[in-house]
Amino acid sequence: MxxxxxxxxxxxxxxxxxxxxxxxxxxxxxxxxxxxxxxxxxxxxxxxxxxxxxxxxxxxxxxxxxxxxxxxxxxxxxxxxxxxxxxxxxxxxxxxxxxxxxxxxxxxxxxxxxxKLLPIPGVTEHAHGFRGLPEALYLRDHITRQLDLADIADDPEERTARRTFVVVGAGYTGTEVAAHGALYTGDLSHRHPQAHSDRPPRWLLLDVAERVLPELDVRLSRTAARVLRRRGVEVRLSTSVREATRDGVVLTDGECVPTRTLVWCVGVxxxxxxxxxxxxxxxxxxxxxxxxxxxxxxxxxxxxxxxxxxxxxxxxxxxxxxxxxxxxxxxxxxxxxxxxCGHGHRHPYRYRDRGFAVDLGGTQAAADPFGLPLSGPLAMLATRGYHLLSLPGNRARVATDWLLDVLLPRQAVQLGLVRGHAVPLENTSPEIPVTRR
CATH class of the missing domain: 3.50.50.60 (FAD/NAD(P)-binding domain)
Structure with missing residues (x-):
């Protein structure tokens, strides 16, 4: 047979x-x-x-x-x-x-x-992860909505809370979210009348580590920290969240930060x-x-x-x-x-480190291709070139979007594609199978 x-x-x-x-x-x-x-x-x-x-x-x-x-x-x-x-x-x-x-x-x-979930009161109910399309789409709508609501708020404390954004985890994902987010809210705030009398939107990046990007080369860490602080992001090291509520977070150093946005990028x-x-x-x-x-x-x-x-x-x-x-x-x-199955010969896993690239938005990035440390526009070119080579499809469309971003202002509208109840850490989403039974 x-x-x-x-x-x-x-x-x-x-x-x-x-x-x-x-x-x-x-x-x-x-x-x-x-x-x-x-x-x-x-x-x-x-x-x-x-x-x-x-x-x-x-x-x-x-x-x-x-x-x-x-x-x-x-x-x-x-x-x-x-x-x-x-x-x-x-x-x-x-x-x-x-x-x-x-x-x-x-x-x-x-x-x-x-x-990765940690036993911190309120986090699973009030924080949002960042592992898939639902979370990314929801976060875009949420940030835009908070600035819209802050613009019409009569209470100064409410306005401050809605314009405050907290990211937990200064690894690869959290650093990029904070860096891009600060640019995004900076662009949006100029379109709101209240922005002329208020301070710029506040971003906090928290991590229990002693430096940003602790898993990467220290040179990349310094570059990223410098760009973040230049954009006004408050980098709080050796600090995390002790408790999260609907109206804000309590940090491990005792400070209470009023906010409506808590993005969880602690790890996996x-x-x-x-x-x-x-x-x-x-x-x-x-x-x-x-x-x-x-x-x-x-x-x-x-x-x-x-x-x-x-x-x-x-x-x-x-x-x-x-x-x-x-x-x-x-x-x-x-x-x-x-x-x-009889096709070829088996071999052990080996690899050569090609370096890492961290996209910090605008013309800024931190990269070390094959061990060569780069920063600024040159690092951004290396970073985007790496992503285009790594993408298994849609390269021309991604490159076109990047080009249009240079020529045209970004479009900031709420699409309402993902509801808020679908993305808290305690829930299961199509991108994040938290529980099996």
């Missing part, structure tokens, strides 16, 4: 899952059935979300349709919620809440990560499905070997934020949870899955 083609199932279409699916569709073209399970029909280029939240880019620019990018991959539109390792089957819930199952011969776990944790697998984990991530295989289950592979990948450059440590690492791990996982 003819041999049945192997069934390869990939859970998640983030950087790792998308890269794995794309590579496998080329390596095993016509020799395997490749299935991708994801709650959305697009790949989201997360690094450009701050520009969506501040009106520089339209949401479709950072959303690459999976059907066109992966024409030879079957998409199961839904949320994977169970994995039967013994029976080699996964369970998933489709867009209409119907539970379905699918079998596999090879499984790639690339479910990514979700917001592996998707809860990793724990549900019942397999050994390390720092909450699924334990894998140098080949990204799961010990004891040669048919299962894991990559990206969900996997505890040994760092080949730092023995005894794990790779960082970054998009750059996820893309490369997805490709390595694809190579080794294909090798396990």
């Amino acid at each position: 003819p041999r049945q083609r192997p069934r390869i199932v990939i859970i998640g279409a983030g950087f790792a899952g998308f890269s794995a699916a794309r590579r496998l569709s080329r390596l095993a073209r016509g020799a395997a059935d490749i299935t991708l399970v994801n709650p959305n029909d697009y790949f989201l280029y997360v690094p450009l979300l701050p520009e969506v939240a501040t009106g520089l880019l339209e949401p479709r620019r950072v959303s690459v349709p999976l059907a066109s990018a992966l024409p030879e991959v079957r998409l199961l539109l839904g949320q994977a919620d169970t994995v039967d390792l013994a029976g080699r089957r996964i369970g998933w819930t489709d867009a209409e809440d119907n539970h379905r199952e699918a079998g596999y011969d090879r499984l790639v776990v690339a479910v990514g990560s979700v917001n 944790r592996p998707d809860p499905l990793v724990t549900d697998l019942g397999l050994p984990t390390e720092q909450g991530r699924l334990r894998v070997d140098a080949y990204l295989g799961v010990p004891g289950h040669p048919e299962v592979f894991a990559c990206g934020d969900a996997a505890a990948v040994p760092d080949p450059a730092r023995p005894g440590r794990l790779t960082a949870m970054t998009a750059q690492q996820a893309v490369r791990q997805g490709r390595t996982a694809a190579d080794n899955v294909a090798a396990s």
